[in-house]
Amino acid sequence: MSNSTPAAQKVDQPNSLHMIAVLGGFSFLSGFLIFFVAHATEAGIKQNRLEQLRGAVFQVLPGAVSSQAFAVESDGFRPVEIDDPTPGMKKVYGGYDESGALVGVAIEVAAQGYQDVIRAIYGYDPGIGRTLGFAVLQSSETPGLGDLIGKDPEFLANFFASETSQDTLSLELTADGLGLAHAVEFAKSGEKSKPWQIEGISGATISSKAVVRMLNDGSQEIIPLIHAHLGQLQKGSS
Amino acid sequence: MAQGNPPTTMDEFVKGLWRENPVFVMLLGMCPTLAVSSNVQYALAMGACATFVLVMSSVVVSLIRKIVPKEVRIATFIVVIATFVTMVDYVMQYLSLALYQALGAFIPLIVVNCIILGRAEAFACRNNVWKSFIDALGMGLGFTFALLCLGGVREILASGTILNFRLFGPNYEPWGVMGLPAGGFFTLGAWLLFFNWLRERRARKLQATE
Numbered sequence: 001m002s003n004s005t006p007a008a009q010k011v012d013q014p015n016s017l018h019m020i021a022v023l024g025g026f027s028f029l030s031g032f033l034i035f036f037v038a039h040a041t042e043a044g045i046k047q048n049r050l051e052q053l054r055g056a057v058f059q060v061l062p063g064a065v066s067s068q069a070f071a072v073e074s075d076g077f078r079p080v081e082i083d084d085p086t087p088g089m090k091k092v093y094g095g096y097d098e099s100g101a102l103v104g105v106a107i108e109v110a111a112q113g114y115q116d117v118i119r120a121i122y123g124y125d126p127g128i129g130r131t132l133g134f135a136v137l138q139s140s141e142t143p144g145l146g147d148l149i150g151k152d153p154e155f156l157a158n159f160f161a162s163e164t165s166q167d168t169l170s171l172e173l174t175a176d177g178l179g180l181a182h183a184v185e186f187a188k189s190g191e192k193s194k195p196w197q198i199e200g201i202s203g204a205t206i207s208s209k210a211v212v213r214m215l216n217d218g219s220q221e222i223i224p225l226i227h228a229h230l231g232q233l234q235k236g237s238s
Numbered sequence: 239m240a241q242g243n244p245p246t247t248m249d250e251f252v253k254g255l256w257r258e259n260p261v262f263v264m265l266l267g268m269c270p271t272l273a274v275s276s277n278v279q280y281a282l283a284m285g286a287c288a289t290f291v292l293v294m295s296s297v298v299v300s301l302i303r304k305i306v307p308k309e310v311r312i313a314t315f316i317v318v319i320a321t322f323v324t325m326v327d328y329v330m331q332y333l334s335l336a337l338y339q340a341l342g343a344f345i346p347l348i349v350v351n352c353i354i355l356g357r358a359e360a361f362a363c364r365n366n367v368w369k370s371f372i373d374a375l376g377m378g379l380g381f382t383f384a385l386l387c388l389g390g391v392r393e394i395l396a397s398g399t400i401l402n403f404r405l406f407g408p409n410y411e412p413w414g415v416m417g418l419p420a421g422g423f424f425t426l427g428a429w430l431l432f433f434n435w436l437r438e439r440r441a442r443k444l445q446a447t448e
Contacts, residue, residue, distance in 0.1 A: 019310045026302075026314050030321040037325045041332035048335040115343055140343045142273070145419070147342060 050083050052137065053121070057093045057106045060123030060133030062160070064095030064103040072222065076229035092222065094233045095123070102234045104132045105226055109218030113210040116140040118149070120214060122159060126226055126233075129172040130195075134159035134211075146207035154189075155208070158198045170195035171219055178224055186212045247372050254376030260353045261384030261426075262433045267353045270344045271385060272422035278401050281389030283337050285382025287330065287345060289375070291322045292354050296374035299362040306363075315358045316349070323348045353381060388425045392416045 057067045070077035072090040080091065093106040104125045110117055118139045123132030136150030149155060161168050172181045182196040186209050192199040198215070200208030226233065245253075260266045267288070274284045298318050306314045327345050330338040338345065348354065357377055362370040393399055396417035398410040415421050 014307055014309045019307050022306055023310050023313060023317070026317050030317050033321055034324050034328075037328045041328045044332040045328070045335075048331065052335055136339075139339065142343070147340075 046083075049137075054082065056121045056135040056137060057095060059135050060106050060121055060159075061093075061095030061104045062123075062132060063097055065098050066096045066100075067106075068094045068096070070094060070233065072225065076225070077232045092226070092233075093121075102126075102230075105233060107218060107222055108137070109214040111210045111214035111217065113139065113141050114146050114206040115142065118207070118210050118214065120150075120211065122215065124171060124219075124223065124226070126230055129170060130161075131159040131169040131171065132161070141204070141207045145201075145204045148201050148204050149207050149211055152201055155199070155201050158192075167195060169198060169215070171215075171223055172196075173224060173227060177227055179220055180216075180223060184212050184215045184219070247369075250369055250372045251376040254373065254378070254380040255383060256380070258377075259380040259384060259433075260377055261381060262430060264353075266356060267351050267381060268426075269347065270351065271381075271388065272419060272426065274341055274344050275385050275388035275392060275422055275425075276396065276417050277393040277399075278386060278389045279337070280340060281385035282382070283330075284341060284344060285378070285385045287326050287341075288348055288351060288354070288381055289378025291319060291326060291348050291351075292357060292378040292381075293371060293374040294322045295319045295354055296357055296362040296370040297367055299358040300365060300367045300370035303363045311363060312355075312359070315355060315363075319354055319358070320349050353377060384429075387429050388422065391425045391428075392421050396421060 054067070058064055061067070067082075069080050069082040069084065069091050070093070071080045071084070071086070072092060077092065080086075080089070082091075082093070084091070091108065095103040095106060097103050104123045106121050106123050108119065108121050110119045112118075116139075118141065119137040120134060120139075121137055122134045124130075125132050134156060136147075139147060139150065141147045141149065157165070158169055169184065170182070171184070173179065174181045180196075182194070185194070185197045187193065187197040187199050189199055189202045198208065198212050200212075254260065258264060261268075261271050270284055270288070275281045295315070295318050299315055302314070302318075323346060326348070327338075330341075330345055357370075357374055361373050365373070390400065393401075394405060395413040396415075397412055398404060398406045413421075416425065
């Protein structure tokens with residue numbers, strides 16, 4: 001307006017320093033509070049995740065009553081504690097029945113899903129070259145759609161044997177034992193025709209394909225290694 | 239409340255529960271309402287998380303309202319809300335990893351729930367701490383009530399249970415679609431029809447008595 005002086009206009013201008021101080025101050029306080037809560041809950045969350053992993057190992061290895069964690073190394077498997085914190089250590093879990101015989105091996109896998117990385121674990125029977133089970137460890141997939149990869153009985157039937165069908169996902173090796181005979185493939189719901197295909201969930205194609213990807217990526221190296229050093233895993237429970 | 243009189247504490251509380259219910263009247267927070275109301279347990283957990291964030295952020299916004307320049311108020315409110323959401327995220331993982339994973343992305347997404355920023359901007363930054371607390375508590379409980387209305391119906395129809403307690407015999411045929419997102423829309427539509435019918439009936443009665 002014509003009657004406003006330059007001094008008055010200057011007063012109306014927002015004070016940048018004040019804004020920076022307020023926003024910076026609250027961000028600093030926010031960071032401090034979050035750090036405090038993260039620190040206070042860290043041990044409990046770690047314990048919860050460990051319990052979840054223990055439960056998942058028995059879930060994907062039906063019939064197992066005890067388990068042993070192994071570190072994956074270039075020359076085979078070395079028994080370690082399940083909560084061994086060594087950074088970058090890749091682990092598998094042997095499951096044993098009451099007589100101490102190896103039921104199968106649980107293998108952790110991961111792949112990018114629709115929202116975020118999906119972490120899962122599957123059970124593998126080296127005797128028949130097929131999966132024994134599958135469980136999701138961590139997922140941010142859409143509730144009611146993508147999260148069905150860990151809940152939908154028809155999808156889980158790809159991995160778990162039932163009274164009516166023992167035809168779970170096939171992860172057979174090539175004749176030389178150096179890789180999978182067939183890469184795991186995705187099949188639309190109701191169109192599965194081969195034992196190495198996973199029948200996806202309608203409406204959750206991206207999440208279903210993430211499971212296919214994680215099984216391919218997570219099996220190509222580890223399955224041949226399991227067969228090459230099966231003796232080390234069979235001795236695990238002794 | 240009589241016309242012209244300032245609203246009482248009870249008015250501020252009850253408005254969120256009924257008269258201005260964030261879900262059934264203002265149609266806010268639809269994303270978690272439809273996605274996380276497939277059963278009563280999820281509805282309760284989401285309601286409790288959202289109510290905690292709503293109450294705490296409203297109280298803090300009311301406390302700091304005089305020192306925050308208006309140009310950065312929305313950014314500051316978002317920082318405050320995100321702080322409480324992140325705290326809830328950690329505490330939820332600590333208390334129940336299974337429930338945390340069941341609610342999935344909808345816990346972090348509380349940050350963008352319009353009810354929370356809406357109450358901060360429309361009420362908490364203009365009122366004192368006590369009023370803001372009561373308003374946020376009413377709105378939070380109103381949101382939880384709406385989630386429970388949806389979660390109860392959907393769990394009964396989709397699984398024949400309430401809080402995993404079986405209500406019907408073995409011959410009950412579950413109505414699977416009610417557990418899916420489409421079931422959320424059907425149930426929300428039915429509740430909206432019901433509450434609007436109640437409101438109209440009440441208005442007609444008031445007219446008749448006048």
